[in-house]
Each structure stands twice: as structure tokens, then as C-alpha cells.
Amino acid sequence: MNKLTKGLTSLAVSLTVLAGGFLSPFTAPAQAAEMAVKVQVNDDLIHFPDAQPFLDGNHTTQVPLRFVTEKLGYTVNWQKDGNQIKVTLNNDNHTITLVSGQKEASVDDATVILDGASQYQNGRVYVPLRFLSTAAGIPVQWDASSNLAILSKDGAHHAPDYQVFESTAYSADPSENGGYGAIDYMGNPLAIGTVAVDPSVIPLGTKLYIEGYSFSGLPKGGMYVYATDTGGSIKGNRMDIFIPGSRKSLQSFGFQKIKVYQIPN
Structure with a gap:
């Protein structure tokens, strides 16, 4: 990737930060995290920062409760009692109460049987997605090609x-960075999770989820990334993915078609 003007552009970004009072949130590498199952509400993909949806042993889609229900407009209250968590969800239309480890829940004072028991794992309560959609009266459709559940609020x-992009890979080799240090356009160190984009297509600073690539130097399945870099040849639906390693070791990446999801702020 040609970055002959990286030093000047980084300076320009710094001046913009000072003039506009903007503090970049991208001071640390993006966390790579594979989502075996993804959840979209209307046109927005839900960001699960520390706990990912999964398919349980009965092929039931289990989702972290808080992130989905807040996106659906519910307030969430919970109480811990020993190893169990009691969760109460409220909005203008419904009140839902459930207890982790149990297959029964209360929806507007009526007892409902869940497809599978809600679970408490790593500080998060998981519930079957189908139960949430039914209880909230929101239809859900499944896109098998992307393991994506779409809730139509x-x-x-x-x-x-998602959009389909053509992707390439680049390293921290000075020859790929205009002779400058291993930093992105916004002045952050290059790391797994850094990608270069065309800012007219994806605004700089956008958080993304990408999948569909095949390369041993990247997390399997997919990962969260930040669009914080640019390149002279990165135009339109084109993305350059930073991967640690030598320039030669990345040549086998070639050109690959990937799916790119934008994560709303």
C-alpha cells in the first residue's frame, strides 16, 4: 500500500483533532472476535463486545440478553441470587421475567416455555433468540449464508x-508505508484490527465486522476491525487488511472477496 503522504496526513489529522476537540477512540488495537452467529435489528448489526451469540447443543441460537433487548427498546433489571440471575425486561408493551437455568419465563404474567433454558456464562445471561422474538412480537428471519438472524423491529x-469488498493484505514493512513508521492514517500503531479503506465509502473511524477471508495470520471465521487507515490504491469497495509479518509472507493472501458489516455507533 502506497503511503508516501502518511507523515503529512497524520499531521493533518492531529491538527483536526486539536481544532475540533475530537479525541480518537482508537488508541488500542481492535479486539479480534469471531461471531459464530450474528444478530441484526432492522438494518443494524448488533455489536457484542465481550460475549458472542452461539448455537447450543440443541441448535438453539443463544444470545447475550442485554445487548439484544436494549436494541429492541427494553430496560433491563437483574438480581443475583446465588448462582442464578433473575432478569426483568420492560417496555411500553411487555414485561418479561426469567431466571437463568430455567426453561420457564413470565410474559405479562403468563407462563411461557423456552426452547432451551436461559444460561449464565462469564457474567452474561443468555436466552434463546426465538423466545425473545416471540415474546416481543418481532418476526425473525435466518440468513443461512451468513449465519445471521434478522429481527424486524x-x-x-x-x-x-453487508457489502462485498475485494480485500488485500499489507504489512508494517516500510516499503508499504512510504518509509514511515508502522502507524495508520490516524496515528495509531498498526495491529490486528487495522484496515485501510476509501473514506468516501467507509468513513474513517468506523467499526466493522469482516468475514469470508482465508489466511492463517487472521482469526478464523471473522473479526471486529476499525477503518483507521487509507491507501493510494484503496478505492471504492476495496479494503486492505493489516497482518503482522513480512511483506513476502503476506503475498499468498492475494485478492479475496469478503463480507463487510458496519457496526452502528
């Missing part, structure tokens, strides 16, 4: 919200 049809 507004009742309209929504397609999987």
Missing part, C-alpha cells in the same frame, strides 16, 4: 446488511 423486510 419495524415489521418491514430487511436484507442482510
Whole structure:
């Protein structure tokens, strides 16, 4: 990737930060995290920062409760009692109460049987996604090609919200960085989770989830990344993915088609 003007552009970004009072949140490498199952509400992919949805032994989609229900407009209250968590969800239409480890829940004072028991793992309560959609009266559709569940909060049809990009890979080799240090356009150290984009297509600073690549130097399945770099040849639906290693070791990456999801702020 050609970055002959990286030093000047980094200076320009720094001046913009000082003038506009903007503090970049991208001071640390993005955390790589594979989502075996993804959840979209209307046109927005849900960001699960520390606990990912999964398919349990009965092939039931289990999702971290808080992130999904807050996106659906519920307030979440919970109480810990020993090893169990009692969770109460409220919005203008429904009140839902459930206890981790149990297959029964209360929806507006009526008892409902879940597809599978809610679970408490690593500080998060998981519940079957189908139960949430049914209890909230929100239809859900499944896109098998992307392992993506789409909740239609507004009742309209929504397609999987990703774009197909052509991707390449780049290293910290000075020859790929205009002779400058291993930093991105925004002045952050290059790390797993750094990608270069065309800012007219994806604004700088956007958080993304990418999948579909095949390379041993990247997390299997997919990962969260930040669009914090640019390149002279990165135009349109094109993305350059930073991967630690030598320039020669990345040549086998070649050109690959990937799916790119934007994560809303």
C-alpha cells in the first residue's frame, strides 16, 4: 500500500483533532472476535463486545440478553441470587421475567416455555433468540449464508446488511508505508484490527465486522476491525487488511472477496 503522504496526513489529522476537540477512540488495537452467529435489528448489526451469540447443543441460537433487548427498546433489571440471575425486561408493551437455568419465563404474567433454558456464562445471561422474538412480537428471519438472524423491529423486510469488498493484505514493512513508521492514517500503531479503506465509502473511524477471508495470520471465521487507515490504491469497495509479518509472507493472501458489516455507533 502506497503511503508516501502518511507523515503529512497524520499531521493533518492531529491538527483536526486539536481544532475540533475530537479525541480518537482508537488508541488500542481492535479486539479480534469471531461471531459464530450474528444478530441484526432492522438494518443494524448488533455489536457484542465481550460475549458472542452461539448455537447450543440443541441448535438453539443463544444470545447475550442485554445487548439484544436494549436494541429492541427494553430496560433491563437483574438480581443475583446465588448462582442464578433473575432478569426483568420492560417496555411500553411487555414485561418479561426469567431466571437463568430455567426453561420457564413470565410474559405479562403468563407462563411461557423456552426452547432451551436461559444460561449464565462469564457474567452474561443468555436466552434463546426465538423466545425473545416471540415474546416481543418481532418476526425473525435466518440468513443461512451468513449465519445471521434478522429481527424486524419495524415489521418491514430487511436484507442482510453487508457489502462485498475485494480485500488485500499489507504489512508494517516500510516499503508499504512510504518509509514511515508502522502507524495508520490516524496515528495509531498498526495491529490486528487495522484496515485501510476509501473514506468516501467507509468513513474513517468506523467499526466493522469482516468475514469470508482465508489466511492463517487472521482469526478464523471473522473479526471486529476499525477503518483507521487509507491507501493510494484503496478505492471504492476495496479494503486492505493489516497482518503482522513480512511483506513476502503476506503475498499468498492475494485478492479475496469478503463480507463487510458496519457496526452502528
